[in-house]
């Protein structure tokens with residue numbers, strides 16, 4: 001296995017875990033939790049889901065730029081020489097990182113505080129905000145993977 005292939009595999013696995021996890025949370029777990037659980041149980045479930053999922057997202061968030069920049073150095077003479085889709089990947093990564101940090105550093109502590117205080121209306125409102133941010137991040141992630149797959153030449 002070449003060093004580039006190892007970086008490439010790690011890069012794809014990190015992207016898969018992050019975007020795939022958001023897809024599962026948004027498309028499968030969210031509607032299943034809404035139809036089966038009352039607000040207190042649902043909010044406690046999400047708190048635990050985010051805690052466990054973010055243990056995987058943080059390493060993915062670090063692995064993506066490290067492996068990506070490593071591949072950049074191996075494949076291209078400079079950042080300017082890299083194709084446009086790689087520049088777009090980096091820009092979209094920054095947007096995804098900002099949204100992830102917003103949920104993890106700002107909204108999740110608010111959700112934890114609401115659940116601890118058993119303030120279910122407030123918890124529901126915060127969960128709604130998290131849902132919107134994660135939904136948007138999922139769309140960016142799916143768009144990013146589509147862009148690198150089709151490699152537009154504009």
Ligand code: HEM
Pocket residue numbers: 011012015016018019064065067068069071072075086089090092093096141144145148149
């Ligand atoms: C700073 C962040 C990132 C950098 C520097 C970076 C860089 C790279 C580079 C250099 C390649 C190899 C492209 C080539 O040589 O043809 C690549 C491939 C890829 N990256 Fe990224 N990337 C970053 C973030 C992301 C993110 C956030 C995702 C998805 C969530 C992602 C998904 C992919 C995929 C799916 C490929 C495979 C494309 C293909 O070869 O068909 N990358 N990336």
